[in-house]
Amino acid sequence: MLDIRQVYKAYATPQGPLRVLAGVDLRLAAGESLALMGESGSGKSTLLHLAAGLDLPDHGEVRLDGRAISSLSEPRRARLRRERLGLVFQQFHLVPSLDVLDNLRLQARLAGRESPDWTARLVARLGLAGRERHYPEQLSGGQQQRLAIGRALAPRPALLLADEPTGNLDETTAGEVLRLLLELVREAGSALLMVTHSPVVAAPLDRRLRLSHGRLGEAPP
């Protein structure tokens, strides 16, 4: 469902072009989970942004469901993101003026995939039953991150892209949030591409790849 072929990406800097990705190939099947690892600055977030169509490669192709996203206009890419992708970052990006339930509903509605049953199930699975009418600022960090994961999965996206989703949480909370994320991804039937530099976080995923010197290789188990 995600097919990245021979992707190159450099950033313009005052010192000249900074080559970050130099011939990256990556394929992810429906329902599959993949950890994207590598040292700080190796280009993990850059690759995730390209997969989301938030940025475009200099060369190469990113295909989602068989469609080359670099050939789409930005409004069409935004629509594809809304309808097919879920995004989770270290910062929660919740809508502060909407309560728990409406944060979930909004995302599903934007994707045109409202499902009251799944939303109700999500609230319970996120451990937020009884908190439906609470606003994000009334929740703890761990609860906000659980809500952010639920919001991304509310439309049951084909692919969840997660950038260090537990990076802001203490170790115990991070472990609980990760377990929940993996369970919900399975229940939603989504594929998962997750950036992490933690081998512990990467371990339960189907595959692990490491970015180094602009290329992807197998990461040690």
Ligand SMILES: Nc1ncnc2c1ncn2[C@@H]1O[C@H](COP(=O)(O)OP(=O)(O)OP(=O)(O)O)[C@@H](O)[C@H]1O
């Ligand atoms: N907009 C930009 N302009 C210039 N350089 C950039 C830009 N975005 C990222 N970079 C540089 O590209 C390289 C890769 O950045 P990226 O954020 O993809 O790495 P990362 O592997 O996700 O790092 P980390 O684990 O620290 O988050 C870094 O050297 C970074 O400084």
